[in-house]
Amino acid sequence: MALHIEKQAGACGALVTGLDLTTPVSDEVLAALHAALLEHLVIAIRGQAAMTPEDQIAFAARWGTIEPHPYVEPIEGYPEMIRIYDPNPLTETWHTDFSYNPTPPALSFLLARVIPAYGGDTMFSSSYRVFESLGPGLQECLRGLRAYHEGTPLARSKGLSPEDVQCVHPVVNRHPETGRELVNVNACYVKHLDGWTAEESAPLLTYLYEQWGRPEFTYRHHWQVGDLLIWDNRAVQHRAVGDTDGQPRDLHRVTVSLPTV
Ligand code: SIN
Numbered sequence: 001m002a003l004h005i006e007k008q009a010g011a012c013g014a015l016v017t018g019l020d021l022t023t024p025v026s027d028e029v030l031a032a033l034h035a036a037l038l039e040h041l042v043i044a045i046r047g048q049a050a051m052t053p054e055d056q057i058a059f060a061a062r063w064g065t066i067e068p069h070p071y072v073e074p075i076e077g078y079p080e081m082i083r084i085y086d087p088n089p090l091t092e093t094w095h096t097d098f099s100y101n102p103t104p105p106a107l108s109f110l111l112a113r114v115i116p117a118y119g120g121d122t123m124f125s126s127s128y129r130v131f132e133s134l135g136p137g138l139q140e141c142l143r144g145l146r147a148y149h150e151g152t153p154l155a156r157s158k159g160l161s162p163e164d165v166q167c168v169h170p171v172v173n174r175h176p177e178t179g180r181e182l183v184n185v186n187a188c189y190v191k192h193l194d195g196w197t198a199e200e201s202a203p204l205l206t207y208l209y210e211q212w213g214r215p216e217f218t219y220r221h222h223w224q225v226g227d228l229l230i231w232d233n234r235a236v237q238h239r240a241v242g243d244t245d246g247q248p249r250d251l252h253r254v255t256v257s258l259p260t261v
Helices: 027-040 053-061 127-133 136-143 153-157 198-212
Strands: 004-007 014-017 042-045 082-084 107-114 122-126 146-150 166-170 172-174 181-183 190-193 218-221 228-232 236-240 250-257
Touching (some): 004 027, 042 218, 122 127, 136 172, 190 198
Parallel strands (some): 014 042
Antiparallel strands (some): 004 014, 042 228, 082 250, 122 218, 122 236, 146 166
């Protein structure tokens, strides 16, 4: 099997075939996947239904340090892994994973175990394109701002204190590997701009959030069982599409931090 990487959309998204991740890949293949991820921001590795949870965890650990979810209950026996079911109001909102952490994970690895006969796609949108589409005046203004991020009430119910799931991040980040600037605010976890009230923040944040929905910035992944998606949590936002009509959906996620973040 030869590794094949095929771009799927203009702003982000590539399909990868020709890999069997039930056995360790070479350093060369890993480097090619890393380069593809930096270029395409999200890569879908097809045909990995035979991967065990151990395989998925071992593969993710080749990229960096596994970061277990701070408060979502893990899959029994696998503290590194959480289950993603039906789309819900949280996952149906554009977001990056754990943005309420001072150092959110750089990468997410999501493997499809059960997918509905229709619906339940996952969408991705480029935070680089959002920044690059703005006028220079607004870009410069955003470079001077910070935003307050906070985790969901579930964190409190799991015994975490508010301080464990809140932080302030710059509104504009420079990607530590590509050097490209991007906008880093999301509708799930940002409550307001730092030093601004929620009411003062809302018009600017709402305008920014709308940009991730621009079709030309997005890639929409239609799942097959055994698809392993890796996305660069620093460079894209993602959201689920809630049109499964209640059919079963089960995906397993592992998140990883990199030393450069
Ligand atoms: C997620 O937010 O990580 C899950 C997205 C999905 O359910 O498609």
